[in-house]
Amino acid sequence: MSRKPTLAVVGATGAVGTVMLGILSERPDVYGEIRLVASPRSAGKKLTVRGEEVVVQALSPEVFDGVDIAMFDVPDEVSAQWAPIAAERGAVAVDNSGAFRMDPDVPLVVPEVNPAAAKVRPKGIISNPNCTTLSMIVALGALHREYGLAELVVASYQAASGAGQEGIDVLYSQLEKVAGDHGLGQRAGDVREAVGEGGPFPAPLALNVVPWAGSLKEDGWSSEELKVRNESRKILGLPGLRVNATCVRVPVVTTHSLAVHAVFEREVDQKAAQDVLAAAPGVVLHDDPASHVFPTPNDVVGTDPTWVGRVRRSLDDPKALDLFLCGDNLRKGAALNTAQIAELVATEFTS
Amino acid sequence: MSRKPTLAVVGATGAVGTVMLGILSERPDVYGEIRLVASPRSAGKKLTVRGEEVVVQALSPEVFDGVDIAMFDVPDEVSAQWAPIAAERGAVAVDNSGAFRMDPDVPLVVPEVNPAAAKVRPKGIISNPNCTTLSMIVALGALHREYGLAELVVASYQAASGAGQEGIDVLYSQLEKVAGDHGLGQRAGDVREAVGEGGPFPAPLALNVVPWAGSLKEDGWSSEELKVRNESRKILGLPGLRVNATCVRVPVVTTHSLAVHAVFEREVDQKAAQDVLAAAPGVVLHDDPASHVFPTPNDVVGTDPTWVGRVRRSLDDPKALDLFLCGDNLRKGAALNTAQIAELVATEFTS
Numbered sequence: 083m084s085r086k087p088t089l090a091v092v093g094a095t096g097a098v099g100t101v102m103l104g105i106l107s108e109r110p111d112v113y114g115e116i117r118l119v120a121s122p123r124s125a126g127k128k129l130t131v132r133g134e135e136v137v138v139q140a141l142s143p144e145v146f147d148g149v150d151i152a153m154f155d156v157p158d159e160v161s162a163q164w165a166p167i168a169a170e171r172g173a174v175a176v177d178n179s180g181a182f183r184m185d186p187d188v189p190l191v192v193p194e195v196n197p198a199a200a201k202v203r204p205k206g207i208i209s210n211p212n213c214t215t216l217s218m219i220v221a222l223g224a225l226h227r228e229y230g231l232a233e234l235v236v237a238s239y240q241a242a243s244g245a246g247q248e249g250i251d252v253l254y255s256q257l258e259k260v261a262g263d264h265g266l267g268q269r270a271g272d273v274r275e276a277v278g279e280g281g282p283f284p285a286p287l288a289l290n291v292v293p294w295a296g297s298l299k300e301d302g303w304s305s306e307e308l309k310v311r312n313e314s315r316k317i318l319g320l321p322g323l324r325v326n327a328t329c330v331r332v333p334v335v336t337t338h339s340l341a342v343h344a345v346f347e348r349e350v351d352q353k354a355a356q357d358v359l360a361a362a363p364g365v366v367l368h369d370d371p372a373s374h375v376f377p378t379p380n381d382v383v384g385t386d387p388t389w390v391g392r393v394r395r396s397l398d399d400p401k402a403l404d405l406f407l408c409g410d411n412l413r414k415g416a417a418l419n420t421a422q423i424a425e426l427v428a429t430e431f432t433s
Numbered sequence: 434m435s436r437k438p439t440l441a442v443v444g445a446t447g448a449v450g451t452v453m454l455g456i457l458s459e460r461p462d463v464y465g466e467i468r469l470v471a472s473p474r475s476a477g478k479k480l481t482v483r484g485e486e487v488v489v490q491a492l493s494p495e496v497f498d499g500v501d502i503a504m505f506d507v508p509d510e511v512s513a514q515w516a517p518i519a520a521e522r523g524a525v526a527v528d529n530s531g532a533f534r535m536d537p538d539v540p541l542v543v544p545e546v547n548p549a550a551a552k553v554r555p556k557g558i559i560s561n562p563n564c565t566t567l568s569m570i571v572a573l574g575a576l577h578r579e580y581g582l583a584e585l586v587v588a589s590y591q592a593a594s595g596a597g598q599e600g601i602d603v604l605y606s607q608l609e610k611v612a613g614d615h616g617l618g619q620r621a622g623d624v625r626e627a628v629g630e631g632g633p634f635p636a637p638l639a640l641n642v643v644p645w646a647g648s649l650k651e652d653g654w655s656s657e658e659l660k661v662r663n664e665s666r667k668i669l670g671l672p673g674l675r676v677n678a679t680c681v682r683v684p685v686v687t688t689h690s691l692a693v694h695a696v697f698e699r700e701v702d703q704k705a706a707q708d709v710l711a712a713a714p715g716v717v718l719h720d721d722p723a724s725h726v727f728p729t730p731n732d733v734v735g736t737d738p739t740w741v742g743r744v745r746r747s748l749d750d751p752k753a754l755d756l757f758l759c760g761d762n763l764r765k766g767a768a769l770n771t772a773q774i775a776e777l778v779a780t781e782f783t784s
Contacts, residue, residue, distance in 0.1 A: 273731040
């Protein structure tokens with residue numbers, strides 16, 4: 083019985099939810115009804131999706147009645163409570179939080195890399211990876227299929243919007259405070275004095291970089307760094323993949339960048355690797371340094387693919403490549419990948 | 434015959450030269466006469482060093498007569514021409530340019546790492562390393578002495594002042610153009626439109642990061658990335674050291690940061706490595722992430738040491754450490770290390 087599934091978007095009023103409504107409007111034929119859901123204080127708001135005004139409903143068990151697919155773009159603890167309720171009521175929950183990513187009974191899906199995993203969902207929940215992992219994994223998945231991935235060393239250049247709307251607001255506010263003073267940034271602590279304390283970042287972000295994202299885990303590693311390791315392993319199906327990441331916040335609004343040193347099982351060739359990337363779905367090869375062609379966040383923000391440049395074979399190891407990648411952390415890094423997972427599930431209704 | 438040597442500072446009016454005069458003023462007892470030298474168009478200017486006004490002399494062969502040590506903070510081609518002339522006239526040339534760094538007859542010296550190399554100088558020239566290498570090598574040298582270094586994977590977060598005063602000016606100017614617009618950085622190319630083209634960076638630096646520094650070399654590598662590889666090998670005396678670097682410019686005025694994955698010959702221990710770093714001359718260990726203690730450029734700018742934090746042993750390799758380092762690229766990365774080399778040479782006159 084082919085029909086268009088009913089979709090619920092939980093967290094429709096947030097930063098990722100807002101991007102999601104735009105993405106859903108670009109694909110108007112996938113779903114039948116689209117319900118928008120948020121916390122009770124946002125209920126009654128009217129939002130536009132697919133050109134139509136929709137009244138936001140308050141999160142409740144009943145809101146999932148008749149829903150086939152429920153997307154969650156909410157904090158971990160909200161997902162932890164409500165995604166199982168949606169699943170109990172018959173919906174497939176597609177969750178963008180960290181609540182279920184490492185649950186062995188919940189698949190962690192990137193449609194370009196491991197689409198089949200979306201079909202095996204014992205809890206009725208599918209997880210969407212962390213934005214930093216998502217900003218690189220489509221390109222690395224393509225290289226893995228060709229050469230077999232053995233090790234990753236990752237350094238990130240993460241945007242303020244990874245910390246939500248508050249991160250964006252704090253960065254703009256700090257930039258206003260430092261702009262116009264042509265002496266700032268040349269004496270220890272002077273930017274800190276100018277911008278003051280507060281906000282989601284543990285040090286000033288304007289005229290600075292901050293080697294911290296997430297919370298402290300074992301042996302000095304941050305939660306963000308362990309997510310890159312654990313989620314890459316799960317998505318690629320490589321439980322023994324060696325991954326060392328250093329996650330650093332930079333004064334960019336949106337789009338995460340990553341410098342990646344990737345070691346493979348087999349020898350790699352620069353030109354062949356570039357060809358693999360150029361042919362990979364969801365990847366743009368942007369790599370001609372002689373003409374200053376390489377991805378930067380401002381070239382990439384607002385676009386869907388993972389952009390890759392600076393592809394170089396190691397001069398010391400014929401099995402290693404160094405790359406620079408950029409991905410919009412609100413689109414492919416969050417809303418877009420969630421939408422793509424939901425579309426995979428939607429095909430089960432329409433085919 | 435103990436005497437205080439005569440010093441010439443060539444390039445006294447530049448960005449590094451200006452920092453150098455401050456450093457020389459902090460150490461007023463090392464030299465006898467200090468001559469300040471610059472291009473003919475700066476000749477006649479008066480600059481202050483050690484509290485005294487000194488008239489800048491035009492660069493000429495005669496300016497080196499009677500000079501014992503000549504520092505060069507000038508472009509490669511000026512050093513290439515003039516450092517040998519200074520040496521011919523009897524001075525020891527200490528050169529901060531790239532002209533002689535890989536010359537097998539010119540030592541490449543970091544006083545905390547390989548001070549003895551400064552004594553063997555067949556051409557009468559000693560080279561000062563590149564600022565990016567210098568921002569990490571003192572700390573890595575200390576770890577190498579303990580554990581034996583086998584491999585480095587480096588991702589840099591390089592400041593605008595690495596591109597000189599023009600780099601600083603362009604960054605401030607771009608920040609003024611983007612500040613106050615709370616929508617910028619969310620659409621591909623919008624920052625580029627706002628700040629326009631031009632300057633030393635091949636893409637906008639405000640609200641962006643740029644994965645390029647230097648010129649294009651073989652197989653897609655940049656000159657800056659190859660300097661990190663070749664200079665680290667030469668300073669550490671490890672011609673086979675595996676080094677893969679990705680050099681990226683960030684919107685920071687001064688102080689380079691580096692995420693380093695270091696693999697050693699022997700097993701490492703997090704606490705022991707922290708102790709090695711804490712005890713190393715020229716290194717500050719700043720590493721307590723539970724209290725948000727890690728180095729950032731704005732904590733470090735204007736200070737002399739290499740600051741190290743985020744020291745973590747790899748979860749996948751007991752011989753590997755991940756670190757985050759910051760060093761002021763105009764001080765230790767340029768003027769300070771040159772001054773330290775010159776002081777090593779000066780002891781030959783006074784002892």
